[in-house]
Amino acid sequence: MVATSPNDAFVAFEHVQKSYDGVSLxxxxxxxxxxxxEFLTMLGPSGSGKTTCLMMLxxxxxxxxxxxxxxxxxxxxxxxxxxxxxxxxxxxxxxxHMTVGENLSFPLEVRGMGKSDREAxxxxxxxxxxxxxxINRRPAQLSGGxxxxxxxxxxxxxxxxxxxxxxxxxxxxxxxxxxxxxxIKHLHESLAITVVYVTHDQGEALTMSxxxxxxxxxxxxxxxxxxxxxxxxDNSFVAQxxxxxxxxxxxxxxxGDGKCTVRLETGEVIDATPVNVSTKGxxxxxxxRPERVEYKSEAMPAGAHTIDxxxxxxxxxxxxxxxxxxVAGSDEFVIKSRNTLGQxxxxxxEKIKIGWAPQDARALDPM
Numbered sequence: 001m002v003a004t005s006p007n008d009a010f011v012a013f014e015h016v017q018k019s020y021d022g023v024s025l026x027x028x029x030x031x032x033x034x035x036x037x038e039f040l041t042m043l044g045p046s047g048s049g050k051t052t053c054l055m056m057l058x059x060x061x062x063x064x065x066x067x068x069x070x071x072x073x074x075x076x077x078x079x080x081x082x083x084x085x086x087x088x089x090x091x092x093x094x095x096x097h098m099t100v101g102e103n104l105s106f107p108l109e110v111r112g113m114g115k116s117d118r119e120a121x122x123x124x125x126x127x128x129x130x131x132x133x134x135i136n137r138r139p140a141q142l143s144g145g146x147x148x149x150x151x152x153x154x155x156x157x158x159x160x161x162x163x164x165x166x167x168x169x170x171x172x173x174x175x176x177x178x179x180x181x182x183x184i185k186h187l188h189e190s191l192a193i194t195v196v197y198v199t200h201d202q203g204e205a206l207t208m209s210x211x212x213x214x215x216x217x218x219x220x221x222x223x224x225x226x227x228x229x230x231x232x233x234d235n236s237f238v239a240q241x242x243x244x245x246x247x248x249x250x251x252x253x254x255x256g257d258g259k260c261t262v263r264l265e266t267g268e269v270i271d272a273t274p275v276n277v278s279t280k281g282x283x284x285x286x287x288x289r290p291e292r293v294e295y296k297s298e299a300m301p302a303g304a305h306t307i308d309x310x311x312x313x314x315x316x317x318x319x320x321x322x323x324x325x326x327v328a329g330s331d332e333f334v335i336k337s338r339n340t341l342g343q344x345x346x347x348x349x350e351k352i353k354i355g356w357a358p359q360d361a362r363a364l365d366p367m
Contacts, residue, residue, distance in 0.1 A: 009033035010194055016066035018052050026052050028218040039188050041197045041205040044215030054198045058164050059083050086155030086163040090170045092147045094139040100150050101135040104157045125157040145176045165197045181207050202242050214238050236364045239287040246333050248286040260363050262286055266329040270305050271358040276365040284363040290336040292360040295352050304355035311350040
């Protein structure tokens with residue numbers, strides 16, 4: 001369930017601020033509602049405030065101002081061990097002197113659970129991550145991926161209704177990280193738990209989340225589904241941070257009826273969809289995704305806007321080609337195209353026409 005207001009939220013940040021020095025705010029008036037069973041990712045660059053928000057929710061940091069609510073209860077003054085929240089860290093945080101089974105049993109012992117109940121819950125949690133056969137090993141005897149599975153099982157062993165994950169896959173190699181993304185997503189779906197996940201990896205966020213909150217400078221720049229973030233970014237920061245993005249600076253020449261024309265700095269006039277720009281003469285950055293651009297006339301979308309381009313670099317990537325072009329004075333315009341049978345390679349210096357559908361160009365506030 002996606003929370004649309006604090007009233008139907010399982011987790012809610014209400015006007016939350018955080019300052020470490022009493023002067024500068026690392027989190028600025030955060031209002032965020034998370035529904036029960038939702039997978040929400042806090043995404044952003046280092047220093048954007050996302051991890052601080054997670055630490056305040058966990059209870060390891062205190063809010064300077066505002067309230068943090070969990071299932072209708074203000075938890076600002078509740079200590080971390082009494083919040084009933086599971087936590088998974090990047091460095092696994094497993095006890096090296098304990099076996100896998102002892103690591104999972106420990107949080108249950110702290111809660112006063114009997115031995116037989118502990119053993120049943122430990123087995124169930126390890127079965128979830130397919131690690132029960134490793135129950136008697138110590139962390140040093142496990143690979144990084146195996147340790148992360150154990151850390152995940154430990155966070156789930158006491159049946160928390162909320163699990164927080166702080167860059168949990170950051171230490172894994174690319175192939176294992178992608179595999180673990182799907183494992184975590186499937187566990188979330190099967191257990192119907194609420195997950196708040198922190199990462200700076202936009203691909204990870206798009207793959208796993210119901211919604212993504214994009215942070216920058218202590219504020220949420222956009223909160224939306226993965227597809228909305230990618231296809232309909234609200235501003236130039238989100239467009240640039242989520243996926244690869246071409247940007248052409250210009251000035252709004254006309255605007256109305258959900259459309260606008262933009263005069264680029266080199267004089268070309270193109271059509272675009274206005275986003276957060278509303279006046280003639282306003283400066284803008286036109287955003288166009290690389291995979292939305294075509295250079296083959298037969299593949300041009302209906303009503304495509306065309307413009308001259310010069311090939312600067314053509315890179316073969318196996319399943320696709322990546323072409324860097326000089327367009328409207330910029331040498332960093334990129335096209336991504338599928339490697340289809342019979343498609344010819346382009347040569348540096350070659351002059352071509354490129355085109356895209358007008359609705360795929362978004363005129364954004366340059367911020």
